Amino acid sequence: MIPAADSRAADDKIISIHDLKFIYPGGVQALSGVSLDIRRGEYVAIVGGNGSGKTTLAKNIMGLLRPTSGTVLVNGTAVAGQRIASIAHIVGYAFQNPDHQLFCSTVWEEVRFGPQNLGYPADDMDARVEHALRSMDLMSVKARPPFSLTLSERRRVSIASVIAMDPEVLIFDEPTTGLDMRESEALMASIARLNSEGKTVILITHDMKLVAKHAKRVVVMSEGKVILDSDPAGVFSDLEVLLASKLMPPPVVRLAYRLSTRGVPRDVLSPEELVLRIMMARGDFR
Amino acid sequence: MTGFVDLYTEGDTVLHRMDPRVKIFAVLMLTLLILMISSLVHLLILLAFIALLVALGRAPFSKVSLALRFVLRVMIMIVILWPIFDPSGTPVLATLGPVRITEPGVMRGITNAVRICCLATVWYVLMFTTPQRDLVRALVKLGVRFDFGLTLSIALRFLPTFSATVESIKDAQRARGMEFDKGSPLRRSRNYISVLIPTIISALRTADTLSLALQSRAYGARRHRTYLRELKMRASDGVALAVVVAAFVMPAVAKFFLKVPV
Ligand SMILES: Nc1ncnc2c1ncn2[C@@H]1O[C@H](COP(=O)(O)OP(=O)(O)O)[C@@H](O)[C@H]1O
Numbered sequence: 346m347i348p349a350a351d352s353r354a355a356d357d358k359i360i361s362i363h364d365l366k367f368i369y370p371g372g373v374q375a376l377s378g379v380s381l382d383i384r385r386g387e388y389v390a391i392v393g394g395n396g397s398g399k400t401t402l403a404k405n406i407m408g409l410l411r412p413t414s415g416t417v418l419v420n421g422t423a424v425a426g427q428r429i430a431s432i433a434h435i436v437g438y439a440f441q442n443p444d445h446q447l448f449c450s451t452v453w454e455e456v457r458f459g460p461q462n463l464g465y466p467a468d469d470m471d472a473r474v475e476h477a478l479r480s481m482d483l484m485s486v487k488a489r490p491p492f493s494l495t496l497s498e499r500r501r502v503s504i505a506s507v508i509a510m511d512p513e514v515l516i517f518d519e520p521t522t523g524l525d526m527r528e529s530e531a532l533m534a535s536i537a538r539l540n541s542e543g544k545t546v547i548l549i550t551h552d553m554k555l556v557a558k559h560a561k562r563v564v565v566m567s568e569g570k571v572i573l574d575s576d577p578a579g580v581f582s583d584l585e586v587l588l589a590s591k592l593m594p595p596p597v598v599r600l601a602y603r604l605s606t607r608g609v610p611r612d613v614l615s616p617e618e619l620v621l622r623i624m625m626a627r628g629d630f631r
Numbered sequence: 632m633t634g635f636v637d638l639y640t641e642g643d644t645v646l647h648r649m650d651p652r653v654k655i656f657a658v659l660m661l662t663l664l665i666l667m668i669s670s671l672v673h674l675l676i677l678l679a680f681i682a683l684l685v686a687l688g689r690a691p692f693s694k695v696s697l698a699l700r701f702v703l704r705v706m707i708m709i710v711i712l713w714p715i716f717d718p719s720g721t722p723v724l725a726t727l728g729p730v731r732i733t734e735p736g737v738m739r740g741i742t743n744a745v746r747i748c749c750l751a752t753v754w755y756v757l758m759f760t761t762p763q764r765d766l767v768r769a770l771v772k773l774g775v776r777f778d779f780g781l782t783l784s785i786a787l788r789f790l791p792t793f794s795a796t797v798e799s800i801k802d803a804q805r806a807r808g809m810e811f812d813k814g815s816p817l818r819r820s821r822n823y824i825s826v827l828i829p830t831i832i833s834a835l836r837t838a839d840t841l842s843l844a845l846q847s848r849a850y851g852a853r854r855h856r857t858y859l860r861e862l863k864m865r866a867s868d869g870v871a872l873a874v875v876v877a878a879f880v881m882p883a884v885a886k887f888f889l890k891v892p893v
């Protein structure tokens with residue numbers, strides 16, 4: 346009985362990182378001992394100041410960088426020694442800069458490129474591309490050249506081209522940089538939908554508002570280490586650690602913090618919740 | 632990860648302090664000298680002298696070996712290929728079907744390999760001891776148009792950025808299942824289209840931004856510019872100049888007027 350339970354628990358981890366260290370050829374130590382398990386279907390935000398090692402961690406998961414020491418397991422198999430193309434079946438990585446991958450003459454071809462590389466069958470290719478385009482709300486621009494699109498659209502094309510490969514894990518590296526409020530809300534809604542459809546989502550960001558709203562687990566990185574790993578409320582209540590890693594909790598959390606002397610609890614994550622808590626503290630419901 | 636390496640290393644040697652204009656002139660003179668000399672022994676003596684310059688400039692071993700590894704590969708190719716394609720003279724050392732190897736052919740191969748080594752090393756000494764901005768400054772002072780000098784220094788400045796962009800683009804395509812070194816040679820070169828196009832577009836975007844940045848800082852507003860750092864020739868530069876000119880003129884006179892083989 347017990348071994349069975351054990352293997353189930355192990356199965357549950359889609360990504361398992363143990364004591365990962367990474368030093369760039371120039372000598373910069375970007376990761377100094379990261380251990381992290383991510384379960385199937387989780388929505389994890391990785392936050393941390395610039396240069397804290399978030400992108401380096403993502404590239405190690407994707408196999409684009411090879412660990413200096415330590416191990417990265419994807420779906421139970423070590424990334425070391427695997428071809429990137431075979432990791433790409435399981436992990437999709439949407440790069441920080443979409444312009445680093447777009448090169449086809451239409452959006453449709455761009456999205457088809459990944460699945461073709463992975464040798465997916467031709468008969469359901471159209472359905473696959475269409476599904477990816479729909480999930481990023483891009484059907485109206487499918488015949489346009491990617492370079493002629495707005496940044497928000499280009500970013501969504503780059504994400505759609507990852508979704509079309511149908512990986513279990515999706516890594517988004519600062520997907521809302523340069524987008525306005527509405528564009529980023531729409532993008533975040535699409536990402537939330539992917540998560541509810543069963544995808545494991547790893548969101549790299551320093552936008553704490555997005556983290557408060559969407560993530561169920563937050564991993565805080567600083568100087569190549571994981572310094573905090575908890576739910577958003579738990580992370581935001583640790584103001585000292587956050588400030589030490591050059592991060593600010595979202596405004597609503599800071600307001601709740603100020604109001605905590607007046608009997609409002611600190612573990613508030615949304616404006617609606619704050620209103621409710623203030624009303625409760627005032628005794629409106631008594 | 633192929634990082635771009637700047638060969639220059641900070642230092643305070645005689646060669647570092649030398650006026651970059653004098654250095655460029657000296658390297659050009661030495662280049663002519665190397666091309667003029669045809670005796671292997673004289674080339675070897677010259678090579679020893681150039682090696683002395685490398686030592687004088689205190690170039691770090693890591694960069695010297697990096698540079699030499701490249702030169703060595705070229706030299707080996709020359710030594711092997713030259714006798715095959717230049718089989719004139721006697722005695723014949725070996726015949727392999729249509730291929731004839733002669734002793735003068737082999738000697739010419741070795742001589743040219745040493746010559747290439749001399750040439751490369753002279754230019755390396757310049758690179759080891761002169762920062763790029765000084766090279767450009769010297770060219771402008773020697774009469775090259777400032778526009779050209781600026782273009783050159785921007786190009787040099789953006790080389791590392793550019794090679795980082797190319798790496799990032801390759802990574803982005805690898806993450807989409809692209810395997811660059813798989814398939815036939817034709818297939819492989821087609822694979823690189825997925826790197827080439829984003830690279831060109833990124834370069835064009837950078838150029839566009841850069842030109843706006845230059846204009847917004849009034850680039851080209853006046854024909855005559857002032858410079859923050861002026862170059863000054865010193866007595867030691869004059870000495871260096873004299874030595875280099877003598878080193879070129881003496882063998883030239885010997886060769887062309889006295890008909891002494893050098
Ligand atoms: N290609 C590279 N070569 C050398 N150092 C790098 C490279 N990429 C990133 N670094 C360094 O590694 C550290 C972590 O970088 P990165 O993972 O990009 O951080 P983040 O994504 O959290 O901003 C930084 O100090 C950065 O300067």
Ligand SMILES: [Mg+2]
Pocket residue numbers: 399400401441518
């Ligand atoms: Mg990053």
